[in-house]
Amino acid sequence: MSVRIITDSGSDILPGEHEGLVVLPLSIMFGMDTYADGVDLSHEHFYELLVEGDDLPKTGQVNPFVFSQAFDEAADAGDDVVCITLSSKLSGTCQSAMTAAAEAKTVVRVVDSLNVCVGERILVEHALRLAAEGRTAVEISDELTELRDRVCVVALLDTLEYLRRGGRIGAAAAGVGTLLSIKPAITIEDGEVKMLGKARGSKNGRNLLNEEVERAGGIDFGMPVALGYAGLSDKLLQKYIADSKALWKEGFPGGDLPVHSVGATIGTHVGPGAIAVAFFRK
Structure with missing residues (x-):
């Protein structure tokens, strides 16, 4: 059957x-x-x-x-x-x-x-x-x-606006974060969204993502891997991929990574510009 x-x-x-x-x-x-x-x-x-x-x-x-x-x-x-x-x-x-x-x-x-x-x-x-x-x-x-339990998701938000609109942070915190170009990193832990940390600026944010991948124990490339982007363009995700070639070389030597659009379930809360990586820990 x-x-x-x-x-x-x-x-x-x-x-x-x-x-x-x-x-x-x-x-x-x-x-x-x-x-x-x-x-x-x-x-x-x-x-x-x-x-x-x-x-x-x-x-x-x-x-x-x-x-x-x-x-x-x-x-x-x-x-x-x-x-x-x-x-x-x-x-x-x-x-x-x-x-x-x-x-x-x-x-x-x-x-x-x-x-x-x-x-x-x-x-x-x-x-x-x-x-x-x-x-x-x-x-x-x-x-x-x-x-x-081996599935690891790490994501970087480009804006705090949608966390503010959803009531997850206050207007003052969102305003300061935007002024300082704060990029929060989040994950899914025990089935719930958790904050991993914050980086100042996009470059530091992308570095933070890679640090979290390493902290998780690395990627098992024998299992499915997925990268996601929220919004109408994958420009920020492609920038992350280009800056992180060494991370992906083992599993995708040709550089053709599995990139997908993020829909409403998470997109509602993170807003456009967020990027995410999902993999099985080694």
Whole structure:
């Protein structure tokens, strides 16, 4: 029996990006307008709306009915399911999946990624590799659960504006930070967003990212790696890549790194210009 991999759009994987992967959209609400993330709201349009609006959008979880439909379709095709969700500490989506799984007509294993965005992405991509090798749903979910603590995400923000608008820092702190060109670095730890440190200026910020990669123990290039950028341009990420060639030479000697756009789930809070790196620790 084959295994179908299902995830949510918190992974920032677009529908059709990976053959056979099912991506269920979260809902994104700008005022009275509600969109299906990655379906009728592209990442590009999201950032246009984000920059133009005064208020931050709200994100809605994937509900149990949507998961039930996806699980039923897998059952009808004779497939078991491994469902990988964004962190249960950031969204109720994982609980929705578990609720639907309890009534599923096939084997469904739900894996809480304890991550989001590019961190969730690389766990999904590893699951796809395991499924292609013919591993069972139980084997895949057990391995993902064991490996998820090795997933490391480090990100650098270009602006404090969206942390201020989301109420995570005060206006005075944001104003001083902007004046001094403070670039905060964040990570996902135990399923939640944590502050790593602050750097003054973009160059120091990029150095801080590399220091955090080294502190994590280095990159396992035998596993999936992903780099992400928030906004309409990957210019800042490409600058980081160019300045950090030595870091990537071992795994990507040709320089063709896996670069992806960051969507609404994290983009709402970090704003345009943020860059992120996700990898499995050695």
